[in-house]
Amino acid sequence: MTASHELSILPPLTPEEAAHSAALAALIRSRIADAGGWIDFETFMDLALYAPGLGYYSAGSVKLGPGGDFVTAPEVSDLFSRCVARQCAELLARTGGEILEFGAGTGRMAAVILDELASLDVFPERYSILEVSADLRARQEERIAQLPRHLRERVRWLDRLPDAPITGLMLANEVLDALPVRRFVLRDGGIRELGVALAEDGSFVERESDASETLRAECESLFTQLPEPLPDGYRSELCLRTGPWVATVAERLGHGALLLFDYGLPRAHYYHPQRTTGTLRCHFRQRVHDDPLANVGVQDITAWVDFTRVAEAALESGLDVAGFATQAAFLLATGIDTLAAARSTDLREQVKVAGEARRLLLPGEMGEAFKVMALVRGLDEPLGGFALQDLRDSL
Numbered sequence: 565m566t567a568s569h570e571l572s573i574l575p576p577l578t579p580e581e582a583a584h585s586a587a588l589a590a591l592i593r594s595r596i597a598d599a600g601g602w603i604d605f606e607t608f609m610d611l612a613l614y615a616p617g618l619g620y621y622s623a624g625s626v627k628l629g630p631g632g633d634f635v636t637a638p639e640v641s642d643l644f645s646r647c648v649a650r651q652c653a654e655l656l657a658r659t660g661g662e663i664l665e666f667g668a669g670t671g672r673m674a675a676v677i678l679d680e681l682a683s684l685d686v687f688p689e690r691y692s693i694l695e696v697s698a699d700l701r702a703r704q705e706e707r708i709a710q711l712p713r714h715l716r717e718r719v720r721w722l723d724r725l726p727d728a729p730i731t732g733l734m735l736a737n738e739v740l741d742a743l744p745v746r747r748f749v750l751r752d753g754g755i756r757e758l759g760v761a762l763a764e765d766g767s768f769v770e771r772e773s774d775a776s777e778t779l780r781a782e783c784e785s786l787f788t789q790l791p792e793p794l795p796d797g798y799r800s801e802l803c804l805r806t807g808p809w810v811a812t813v814a815e816r817l818g819h820g821a822l823l824l825f826d827y828g829l830p831r832a833h834y835y836h837p838q839r840t841t842g843t844l845r846c847h848f849r850q851r852v853h854d855d856p857l858a859n860v861g862v863q864d865i866t867a868w869v870d871f872t873r874v875a876e877a878a879l880e881s882g883l884d885v886a887g888f889a890t891q892a893a894f895l896l897a898t899g900i901d902t903l904a905a906a907r908s909t910d911l912r913e914q915v916k917v918a919g920e921a922r923r924l925l926l927p928g929e930m931g932e933a934f935k936v937m938a939l940v941r942g943l944d945e946p947l948g949g950f951a952l953q954d955l956r957d958s959l
């Protein structure tokens with residue numbers, strides 16, 4: 565996810581946004597009161613993003629795209645999805661079967677992947693979308709309806725994972741970063757948990773509490789794996805939901821691959837002693853800031869992905885890590901340069917496409933912070949998308 569400005573000066577809410585935010589804030593306040601005056605950050609983030617009818621992803625704000633709060637790689641350029649489609653084509657030739665996409669946003673990646681696959685004469689049996697946001701599902705349906713009949717008829721929406729394991733591919737672009745996280749701070753050699761309480765005027769305030777047993781155990785195990793100790797006052801986050809999400813998805817992957825795209829790091833880099841304030845970020849109208857308690861329900865909240873945690877969960881579930889690379893290396897290996905060159909003969913279009921490619925590839929843009937991980941079952945041959953770079957040793 566990316567935005568145009570790294571600013572903490574936030575534009576004011578519209579009256580509709582203010583009313584929406586106030587309604588969600590009232591719900592969260594009542595949850596805090598019910599819980600005795602404090603909730604952990606994961607509970608807060610879960611309500612802020614997914615409270616039925618009110619959370620950021622559950623309600624109707626624009627969210628993705630230039631008129632929304634942030635832009636993802638499929639929204640930056642169709643080149644991204646065309647490259648992903650090339651990797652899909654290679655895999656589908658080995659496995660056959662279908663594609664299942666998690667959290668499909670506006671549906672643009674699904675539409676472009678199906679179009680690119682068709683141009684390669686590859687037709688997955690089905691393209692299923694599992695989406696938790698009713699609002700985004702409606703936008704996906706509109707987008708997919710614009711595809712030719714023989715492609716749109718392959719698309720279906722699921723309310724939950726299918727019971728039987730699937731053969732083929734699973735895709736998730738920027739889904740793991742949307743899973744609610746716990747936050748902690750180190751004090752005098754101990755672990756304290758960060759959560760949310762109410763100030764006297766009813767506004768939300770960050771408050772520390774004793775860490776829950778689960779968080780303490782997870783942190784202690786994590787710290788033993790780090791090359792250097794973390795300093796006092798160090799704040800970060802930890803996603804307890806990553807492991808269960810990967811395990812549940814892995815259980816439903818019979819023969820094939822799960823491709824994950826997200827911004828994140830191997831554990832030793834994620835919990836680097838100098839990264840003293842963690843990776844949690846909020847997106848509001850193309851501004852990035854670090855106050856999750858502001859604009860509740862009308863801004864996105866995300867945290868980077870600990871890819872070592874993802875790999876551990878995958879291995880425990882019987883999957884192999886077949887590849888881990890930067891987005892730039894993956895896109896170059898899947899032919900972004902030739903795809904970009906072939907897009908158009910019109911000079912203005914060529915300049916536009918070259919700009920999009922730069923945004924996807926440059927280290928200071930999306931090229932390095934974003935990673936691609938391939939988790940596979942029953943596939944031994946290397947994947948073309950990881951031919952230029954293999955970062956698995958860093959995990």
Ligand SMILES: C[S@@+](CC[C@H](N)C(=O)[O-])C[C@H]1O[C@@H](n2cnc3c(N)ncnc32)[C@H](O)[C@@H]1O
Nearest residue numbers: 621636666667668669694696697737738739742
């Ligand atoms: C940051 S958006 C990314 C959207 C899209 N993949 C893209 O790249 O443009 C996160 C998406 O994940 C969805 N999501 C969040 N948690 C999910 C879950 N547990 N299962 C499936 N989708 C989820 C959200 O509703 C949203 O569509």
